[in-house]
Amino acid sequence: MPIKIPDALPAKEVLAGENIFVMDESHAFHQDIRPLRIAILNLMPTKETTETQLLRLIGNSPLQVDVVLLHPSSHVSKNTSAEHLESFYKTFEEVKNRRFDGMIITGAPVEQLEFEEVNYWNELTEIFEWSKTHVTSTLHICWASQAGLYYHYGVPKYSLEEKCFGVFPHTINEACTKLLRGFDELFFVPHSRHTEFRREDITGIDDLVILSESEEAGIYLVSSRDGKQIFATGHSEYDADSLKWEYDRDAAKGLDIALPRNYYPNDDPTRTPPSIWRAHANLLFTNWLNYYVYQETPYDIGPQI
Numbered sequence: 017m018p019i020k021i022p023d024a025l026p027a028k029e030v031l032a033g034e035n036i037f038v039m040d041e042s043h044a045f046h047q048d049i050r051p052l053r054i055a056i057l058n059l060m061p062t063k064e065t066t067e068t069q070l071l072r073l074i075g076n077s078p079l080q081v082d083v084v085l086l087h088p089s090s091h092v093s094k095n096t097s098a099e100h101l102e103s104f105y106k107t108f109e110e111v112k113n114r115r116f117d118g119m120i121i122t123g124a125p126v127e128q129l130e131f132e133e134v135n136y137w138n139e140l141t142e143i144f145e146w147s148k149t150h151v152t153s154t155l156h157i158c159w160a161s162q163a164g165l166y167y168h169y170g171v172p173k174y175s176l177e178e179k180c181f182g183v184f185p186h187t188i189n190e191a192c193t194k195l196l197r198g199f200d201e202l203f204f205v206p207h208s209r210h211t212e213f214r215r216e217d218i219t220g221i222d223d224l225v226i227l228s229e230s231e232e233a234g235i236y237l238v239s240s241r242d243g244k245q246i247f248a249t250g251h252s253e254y255d256a257d258s259l260k261w262e263y264d265r266d267a268a269k270g271l272d273i274a275l276p277r278n279y280y281p282n283d284d285p286t287r288t289p290p291s292i293w294r295a296h297a298n299l300l301f302t303n304w305l306n307y308y309v310y311q312e313t314p315y316d317i318g319p320q321i
């Protein structure tokens with residue numbers, strides 16, 4: 017949360033220079049508070065696991081958050097029961113006249129298909145277009161970051177020779193980025209994907225800024241200059257054992273899968289992997305919720321029916 021201090025206090029300038037959020041009295045006077053409305057478009061087959069992971073992170077802030085879970089109506093889910101979707105989820109059709117302060121679009125295990133082969137692609141492009149006018153800031157995770165960059169900016173994805181799989185160190189490109197306030201200079205993020213987008217395709221686009229990357233895992237965070245679109249290639253929301261679960265699944269199927277890198281103690285898959293990215297994940301989500309959603313969204317956001 018911002019610290020509120022007198023307009024003329026010298027510390028204000030020092031802290032602003034350190035990327036600490038300082039709000040002057042005149043700004044604070046005009047700030048109202050109401051619960052944030054966040055939509056989560058859940059494209060994962062393991063919907064319940066993902067719900068828990070994301071809600072844990074967005075619940076860790078002093079802000080009240082009203083969450084609406086969405087699933088694509090143009091896809092019949094094999095792994096999530098119709099009862100679960102019926103009880104807890106809405107479709108885009110049901111909410112498209114509402115406005116949201118923020119939206120999270122999850123990953124999906126469809127990265128080896130062309131975008132247009134994904135059976136909810138048309139619906140998703142409608143949602144991407146709608147988000148430009150109906151959502152203050154949208155956070156795209158993993159496959160959704162590739163899909164969003166492709167839809168909004170024409171950025172292609174490429175297949176990797178070997179799955180990018182493990183927990184990798186990352187650095188910060190832009191020192192004063194609000195999304196990375198409070199981050200250490202080196203921090204860890206899990207990645208688990210067979211595809212990537214490339215630096216040279218992003219740097220040519222004036223509206224995009226690369227905020228963080230990793231020598232081994234490539235680009236991690238990209239933002240539009242106005243912060244309305246955030247793209248994260250890694251899975252900071254993953255639990256400590258998520259990569260283990262994926263590794264065990266693929267090994268049991270007899271797939272050619274390497275051990276996740278920098279994950280098991282001594283690379284021994286019988287040992288329990290520790291989480292070394294949880295603090296960063298919490299900071300990423302609270303920074304997004306605070307600086308890109310709460311501080312930016314209008315108090316009167318429009319119809320909610």
Ligand SMILES: CC(=O)SCCNC(=O)CCNC(=O)[C@H](O)C(C)(C)COP(=O)(O)OP(=O)(O)OC[C@H]1O[C@@H](n2cnc3c(N)ncnc32)[C@H](O)[C@@H]1OP(=O)(O)O
Nearest residue numbers: 061092093094095096123124125127133134135158159209
């Ligand atoms: C790159 C990233 O974004 S990473 C995030 C994705 N990671 C994960 O989902 C990890 C967990 N998922 C899994 O382990 C597996 O997908 C499982 C175990 C749940 C199911 O695997 P399988 O039985 O081999 O595949 P299955 O035939 O059930 O299809 C899996 C999913 O692929 C997706 N899918 C496959 N083909 C298509 C298609 N043409 N269009 C849209 N979605 C498709 C669906 O989401 C489907 O699951 P759902 O119907 O429950 O939503």
Ligand SMILES: N[C@@H](CCO)C(=O)O
Nearest residue numbers: 124125126208209262
């Ligand atoms: N994280 C995903 C990558 C494939 O989409 C998995 O291993 O299931």
